[in-house]
Amino acid sequence: MFERFTDRSRLVVKGAQDLANEMGHKHVGTEHLLLAILALGGGIAHDVLRAQGLDAQKIRAAVACPPTLDAHALESIGIDLNVVRAKIEETFGPGALDEDVPHEERHGLLRKRYLGGRFTPRAKVVLELSLREALALKHKHIGTEHILLGLLREGKGLAAKLLADAGLDFADLRAKTIAAIPKAHKEN
Incomplete structure (x- = not known):
C-alpha cells in the first residue's frame, strides 16, 4: 500500500x-x-x-x-485516586494505568499493552x-x-x-x- x-x-x-x-x-x-x-x-x-x-x-x-483528572476535585466527592490506582494494579498488575497504553487500547479490562x-x-x-x-x-x-x-x-x-x-x-x-x-x- x-x-x-x-x-x-x-x-x-x-x-x-x-x-x-x-x-x-x-x-x-x-x-x-x-x-x-x-x-x-x-x-x-x-x-x-x-x-x-x-x-x-x-x-x-x-x-x-x-486532560487529566483533578485529584482534589475527586477527593471532594470521596474518591481517593491512590486507593483506586492500588486496587487496579492489584487486580490487573503493576503499571495497568501507565500512560504508555493508548486510551484506544485500554478496553478488554486493561489487558492489552502497546x-x-x-x-x-x-x-x-x-x-x-x-x-x-x-x-x-x-x-x-x-x-x-x-x-x-x-x-x-x-x-x-x-x-x-x-x-x-x-x-x-x-x-x-x-x-x-x-x-x-x-x-x-x-x-x-
Whole structure:
C-alpha cells in the first residue's frame, strides 16, 4: 500500500512516528497523523485545515498534554485516586494505568499493552481508509488529502475529537478537501 503514497504523504506517516517519539508516546495514533499533516506544511490537507483556522500549536499542546483528572476535585466527592490506582494494579498488575497504553487500547479490562512506536488500530484504519478514499476518487496515488479524508471517515479517534473540539464540521471539511483536489492538480 505504501508504494501508492506520495512523497509528502510518506513524510506525514514518518512525521507522525517522529512526533510520537519526540513526545515520548509509545504509540502512533490518529492524533499524530493529524499533527504531522499540520506540522509538515503545504499539501492539500494542510492547506484545507489551515483555511479552517486549525492551529498546529494548539493541536500539539492538546496531543502533548491530554486532560487529566483533578485529584482534589475527586477527593471532594470521596474518591481517593491512590486507593483506586492500588486496587487496579492489584487486580490487573503493576503499571495497568501507565500512560504508555493508548486510551484506544485500554478496553478488554486493561489487558492489552502497546509496546514500541507502533500504530494504534485506529491509525491503521485511517491509513487503510486513505487508500479507499483514493480509489473512490479514482486516484492512483495517496496524498495528504486522502489521509485527511481517512481521518474524517474513521471519525472516532483522538484526531476526530480534536477536529470536533475545534468546531469543524466533518461533512463540510470533507467537501472542502475534495473541492481543493482539482484546484491543487491544476496548479501542479
